[in-house]
Amino acid sequence: MAVQHLGPMFLGLALEQVQRRVEFLRAYADTSLAELESLSTSDRGVTGEAQWTLLAEAASATAEAAQLVAIYDIPEALSLFTAAGTRFIELGEPYGLFLRALAGVTDSVDVGFVGRMLRTSNLLAPFDEPDVVRLSPPQQTYLVLGAAGSAVLRNELSSQLSTLVERSENRRGVAPFGAVGTPLWRTWAIAAELERAGAHRGASTALVGHLVAMSIAYEERMRSAMVNTYLWSNLASPVHLADIEILGITALAATTFSSQTLAQEIGRQTEQLTGLASVPMSLGLELAAHLESGALL
């Protein structure tokens, strides 16, 4: 049961307060969407910026709620990740694809989205080429992780994806990515392992090695945040308790290699990790196991 991750050896938080935060975030997302609707139907005129801000607020609040709900209700978390992902896609942000892929709901619409992005975003243009409009490196990374971690997208776009993971400049990128500041080269190495989908022995070993490194960074952030007990106990610390990147990559890897294979590899490599460091990986495994059990029904 995922709720064990709230215990004193893990996050050390009260379930009631996590649920209050979730209710708040969902209410806030609904408030933003209602405001967006009222703006759209009014005669006052709507600026693109106002619409963008309200939709972005709803998307980010929903994603934040989703990672918290994953701690105690996996089916509901999947539903929220899907809703948040769809809103990010509406905003044109590939982060939405990553969220939809981890929720196991990618379909032909996502294939179309990724195809468009690959055609129009010059992802393989040299960094020093002038006048090239391209996605920001983090959004490129979410795009390639989401696509490589989804069987539907991997099959539909295999040649373009393999070109991207083999040739992108981001393979050598050092800029921080995600909530714990993982260097880009590491996330692109993960994407490459997902894209090859276990075609070589040791793919899951290498991938879990990267997840372990991210989990150590996660623990360091969490322990620093926990020092301010006032913010921490009230869920007001500016951190992601369930770390969407680690949780999501674990879930994508588990569905790619099978939950059992990945769980064994994680078990083998995480003996030295604390319970706290393992929280996002454990949640990702639980999420993938739930998707697998649903697929078997």
Place this chain on the structure above:
Amino acid sequence: MIVQWCLKGLALRDDAEADAIISGQEGLLANWWRSVGEVTPAEIRQKLTDRNADRHVNHFSDVDPVTKAPFSAHSPFISLTAGTVERDSFTHTNHVHRALQVALWFGTDFGRRPTAYVYTCWTLVGPRRAVEVESVAEEVRDLNTYRRYSEYQTEGEILAKVIVPDNQVLKYERWDRDVATGRFMRNGSKTNPRFTPPTKLSNVRELI
């Protein structure tokens, strides 16, 4: 100097208590001032230190070894929120934090109350860190390193010092959770008749 509009979410008993902050010309006071009732310039100098700023941001409820009370009860700082909604930041962090969301979370006592009071005020933020200078506020992003997406995420938290004077408080709004929909509804606001707009500080001279 930067003029920064900010919000402050407060969990108050009722509208009368909310009114008093404007009508009583109190302004937004630091907990320290409210707990001791009177502060002196010399005490302010002693309180505005890097160490206390770190305590406010990272050790807010730890017991102060001098006063034996939680630091929060004697903090000379006032946390305000300015939000972060820049598109560039969003592409890196996937998060928009309008100041209102943060103010409502604090103002509802972290989801425990159905009503929040949200004050709109302005303050001056210096271009560089200057904790000991009372008249300028600090941006919190430089004070710790663990925040999500720390490279890009400002979280929009501002530390004002000792007091936000009442004439820098434009208004307060009352926000309630709607019972039927669960959404937040703005149910009234009160504007401060003594408000001084920050354009007073503008160095743009108009043509005559």
